[in-house]
Amino acid sequence: MKILLIEDDPSVCSMVNKGLKENDFDVTVGMTGQQGIDLSSQAKFDLIILDIMLPDINGLEVCREIRKSDTRIPILFLTALGSAENVVLGLETGADDYLTKPFKFIELLARIRSLLRRAENQETVVTNTHQYTFDDLTLDDHTKKVTRADESISLTSTEYRLLLMFMKNPKKVLSRTSMLDEVWGITFDLGTNVVDVYVNYLRKKIERVNKKRIIHTVIGMGYVLRADEDS
Template identity: 55%
Template sequence: MKHILLAEDEVSVVEFIRRGLIEENYTVSVAFNGSTGLKMALDSSYDLIILDIMLPDMNGLEVCQKLRSNHLLTPILFLTALGTAENVVTGLNAGADDYLVKPFKFIELNARINALLRRANQKAEPEMPSYTNLYVLADLRVDDTAKTVTRSDQPIQLTATEYRLLLALIKNKGKVLSRIDLLESAWDLNFNTGTNVVDVYINYLRRKIDSAAPEKLIHTVVGMGYVLKEP
């Protein structure tokens, strides 16, 4: 049975989530403030952590950063009322794997939990050798075995999310991918999050992939999505 740590200070929210998770056959432990949540996460093993950001005595962003600085790889999902695109990006950059804005429906929370646990299980499985893990478009090269990206033979440093987004684009070069397609590839979600987080990360990629190059490879198709192709 999967064990989830929930760090949330609103009793009504805790009871709503805890009841739903128990019905889904999860074991749930609860922390009502940030410092307790941090201690519990470091002292015990959990399959997933749900963090509110506005927690008493230590906010969720600080808790997340401290967990990642202690090399804790457990999937972390932020559950918070802070819902701007900047809030989402800040949360993801703090080390979270996903971000859900209150108010929310339990069915969506459960879907995101399932997606995070599925991705964590995939990471735990040994990878089979592959001889088709090099993707090339013009002078852009993505080596999915070494997890490296270069353009014009110059290395490009990407975050894990930026890398997954680029990999989805280059695997489908010449094909327009919708925001839902990209959410599914980079965040393992198959529904709209209600934010422009995809657009924000596409802009991050453009700065790193296209800004210094004479030919732009990442293109917007208005009303449809994005495509990686030569001009």
């Protein structure tokens, strides 16, 4: 497995590089945002670890730039910016996970393995599933096209994974914990409202086409995809 580490702190680079190589990962290091962008376009990586506070280009912009050409590669932010707002902003930018410094290498390793497993599962999903329909909403998992009332809806990679989970589980109440696990590959409470934020993003996009609500809040339990008449 090939990992791209975009980090300007020599001590963090040395520690992460050493630990990953001891676990049989092939690591390439970029010390600036531009180096990271260039490296990501020149070679195929299985995962990217990305700092936010880089000396030239902010890591959020680096993430956005990488996502323009690759919407599927797992991206993990590794940064000292640990507020709830920073976590949500990082995930909204297109990252798949967010780990704050200081950190224990064993946790970083667990996050990496979780993201890689999820990426492998997504490849299987693309091969073995096709089209999901609920009410007037349609999701084609081959073309990654989402429509409602025959009008195309543009989603980020995280919003798409969240909608896919709903479409695979219609009328089933999904807990926030299960959504964190399935969509973000996180098996513990982030201590933020990231799930609620993303459900709200998703609702706004699909309700621009048809104001009829189909993603409902189940107080104290989570969310469910259902038509009004099913409630």
